[in-house]
Amino acid sequence: MRFLKTGITFLLQNSLFLIAGTVIAVLAANVARESYHHFIHNDLGLLHLEGHHFNLHFIIDDILMCFFFGLAAKEIWEALLPGGALSSAKKAATPLLATAGGVAGPALLYVVGALALGQSELIRGWAIPCATDIAFSYLVARLVFGIGHPAIPFLLLLAIADDAAGLIILAVAYPQGEMNLTVFFACVVGAILFNVFVLKKALKVNSFWPYLLIAGPVSWYGFFEGGIHAALALVPIIPTLPHRRLGEHRRDEFFEGTMAPAPGRQHDALNAFEHWWKNPVEFILMLFGFANAGVAFAAMGTTTWLVSAGLLMGKPIGIVLLTLLATKVFKLELPVGMNMRDLVVLGFMAGIGFTVALFVATVAFPAGEVLDGAKMGALFSFAASILAFIMAKLLRVGRYSTKAA
Numbered sequence: 343m344r345f346l347k348t349g350i351t352f353l354l355q356n357s358l359f360l361i362a363g364t365v366i367a368v369l370a371a372n373v374a375r376e377s378y379h380h381f382i383h384n385d386l387g388l389l390h391l392e393g394h395h396f397n398l399h400f401i402i403d404d405i406l407m408c409f410f411f412g413l414a415a416k417e418i419w420e421a422l423l424p425g426g427a428l429s430s431a432k433k434a435a436t437p438l439l440a441t442a443g444g445v446a447g448p449a450l451l452y453v454v455g456a457l458a459l460g461q462s463e464l465i466r467g468w469a470i471p472c473a474t475d476i477a478f479s480y481l482v483a484r485l486v487f488g489i490g491h492p493a494i495p496f497l498l499l500l501a502i503a504d505d506a507a508g509l510i511i512l513a514v515a516y517p518q519g520e521m522n523l524t525v526f527f528a529c530v531v532g533a534i535l536f537n538v539f540v541l542k543k544a545l546k547v548n549s550f551w552p553y554l555l556i557a558g559p560v561s562w563y564g565f566f567e568g569g570i571h572a573a574l575a576l577v578p579i580i581p582t583l584p585h586r587r588l589g590e591h592r593r594d595e596f597f598e599g600t601m602a603p604a605p606g607r608q609h610d611a612l613n614a615f616e617h618w619w620k621n622p623v624e625f626i627l628m629l630f631g632f633a634n635a636g637v638a639f640a641a642m643g644t645t646t647w648l649v650s651a652g653l654l655m656g657k658p659i660g661i662v663l664l665t666l667l668a669t670k671v672f673k674l675e676l677p678v679g680m681n682m683r684d685l686v687v688l689g690f691m692a693g694i695g696f697t698v699a700l701f702v703a704t705v706a707f708p709a710g711e712v713l714d715g716a717k718m719g720a721l722f723s724f725a726a727s728i729l730a731f732i733m734a735k736l737l738r739v740g741r742y743s744t745k746a747a
Contacts, residue, residue: 353624354621354624356477356481357477357478357481357624357627359624359625359627359628360477360624360627360628360630360631360696360697361631362628362631363627363628363629363630363631363632363635364631364632364635364696364721366631366632367631367632367633367634367635367636368635368636368637368721370636371636371637371638372638372639375636375638378636379636381398382397382398382399382633382636383395383397383398383399383709384397384398385397386398398633399633399634402626402629402630402633402634403573403630403633403634403701403704404566404571404572404573405562405572405573406626406629406630407573407626407630407701408558408562408572408573408574408575408576409576409619409622409623409626410573410623410626410627410630410697411509411573411574411576411577412576412577412579412580412615412619413616413619413620413623414476414502414505414509415509415576415577415580415581416580416612416615416616417476417502417505418502418503418505418506418509419580419581419612420585420612421499421502423585428499428502428503434499434503435668435672435674436496436665436668436669436674436675436676437496437499437500437503438503439664439665439667439668439672439674440496440500440661440664440665440668440685441500441503441504441507442660442664443659443660443661443662443663443664443665444472444474444500444504444657444660444661444664444689444692445472445504445507445660446660446664447652447656447657447658447659447660447661447663447664448471448472448652448653448656448657448660449468449469449471449472449652449656450656450660451471451648451651451652451655451656451659452465452467452468452470452471452648452649452651452652452656453465453468455647455648455651456644456648459644461644464644464645464648464712466706466707467645467648467649467702467703467706467707467712467716469508469511469512469515469516469702469706470645470649470652470695470699470702470703470706470716470719470720471648471649471650471651471652471653471656471657471695471699471719471723472504472507472508472511472652472695472702473504473508473695473697473698473699473702474500474501474504474505474657474692474693474694474695474698475501475694475695475696475697475698475699475723476498476501476502476505477697478694478696478724478727479497479501479691479692479694480494480497480498480501482691482694482727482730482731483497483688483691485731486687486691486730486731486734486739486741487684487687487739487741488741491679491680491684491741492676492677492678492679492680493677493680493684493685493687493688495677496676496677496680496688497688497691497692500661500688500692501692504692505698508698508702509574509577511702512571512574512701512702512705513570513571513574516571516702516705516706517569517570518566518569518570518571518572518705519569520569521568521569521570522567522568522569523568525563525564525567525568526564526565526567526568526569526570527564527568528564529560529561529563529564529565529567529568530560530561530564530565530568530578532560533556533557533558533560533561533564533578533579534557534561534578534579534582536556536557536560537553537556537557537579537582537583538582541553541556541557541582542582542584547584547611548584548610548611549611549614550583550611550612550614550615550618553579553582553583553611554576554579554615557579557582558575558576558579561575561576561578561579562575571705573701580612580615583610583611583612583615584610584611584612585610585611585612585613586610627697630697630700630701631700634700634701634704634717635700635717635721637714637715637717637718637721638714639718641711641714641715641717641718642715642718643711643712643714643715644715645707645712645713645715645716645719646715646716646718646719646722647719648716648719649699649703649716649719649720649722649723650719650722650723650725652719653693653694653695653699653719653720653722653723653726654690654693654722654723654725654726654729657689657690657692657693657695657726658686658689658690658692658693659689660689661685661688661689661692662682662685662686662689665682665685666682683737683738683739684739686733686737687730687733687734687737687739688730690726690727690729690730690733691726691727691730692726693723693726693729693730694723694724694726694727695720695723696720696721696723696724699719699720699723700717700720703716703717703720704717
């Protein structure tokens with residue numbers, strides 16, 4: 343039993359359930375394509391949603407993925423709080439400029455490539471290669487740098503800021519149908535005010551459940567009817583959860599979701615939300631991989647190479663160039679113990695854009711060959727991990743040693 347528990351923990355901590363769901367989806371799409379797509383997209387007939395089919399794909403992408411983006415929002419919000427890693431300009435400046443490069447580089451390369459090939463209709467997918475997958479990039483960083491290397495928190499800061507940019511891009515650049523901002527603001531602002539003034543101020547509720555179960559559906563309805571992707575519904579709700587100052591917590595590891603409470607005290611609602619949902623979200627991501635990564639190998643096309651080029655080339659180039667601008671022109675500094683060779687290797691790690699890249703692809707393009715090609719490009723981003731290992735070897739970037747620190 344202990345061996346089984348250890349094995350499941352290993353799978354959860356390394357996002358291997360997501361990989362399993364992805365592998366199953368790819369196999370199913372290549373062995374029994376029609377059956378696979380029928381299973382994913384068949385209308386369940388349980389609920390009528392204007393302009394949408396209530397199927398497994400909708401349940402996973404528009405409802406369950408709310409909790410994935412909720413966890414992302416938690417990390418972003420926590421980083422912005424006093425004492426957080428993005429709470430001051432001095433702390434955030436260099437990784438934020440690196441993030442800007444990691445967004446602009448892939449987007450520009452994608453757009454230039456689409457125009458050069460005379461396929462301007464593909465420009466809509468410019469945001470697909472802008473993403474960085476926190477879980478997988480962090481896993482590769484630990485393997486290359488070792489635990490404790492200053493490049494790891496730098497990468498995580500970059501990935502968190504990248505997530506924030508991704509959420510804004512999803513909301514602004516990819517509206518879902520006709521926007522109804524009146525409904526959107528009425529529901530979302532109402533949900534926020536209810537959480538802050540009723541649950542938090544008046545009733546002093548410290549469990550995260552009422553905040554989610556009451557305000558969450560109202561916010562989701564506002565996003566859905568407002569024409570903004572409903573998976574983002576918990577993003578404005580998360581900052582309303584009660585939380586303690588970061589100084590009252592002990593960090594076991596930097597941004598790994600291991601916020602430990604002070605002795606004798608319970609988790610506040612914000613961190614209790616993360617601890618409760620962290621493992622279930624891994625299973626949600628497995629379902630997400632199964633529902634979205636099912637593409638035939640024959641689907642490779644122009645979008646495959648544009649997305650791959652953006653992630654594997656645009657990411658590291660953009661990150662390195664903007665960091666050079668930060669250090670050489672603005673006289674900012676890299677973290678102590680980190681050098682430009684580490685940064686180059688880190689840039690390739692950031693090119694793993696799997697989860698969010700897949701998600702953006704599904705909202706950027708309708709079902710068909712173009713979408714399948716873009717998804718294949720997102721899958722190919724795993725090659726960034728191989729490139730990171732190769733560059734680490736060529737640049738003689740070794741694992742972190744406490745004796746050398």
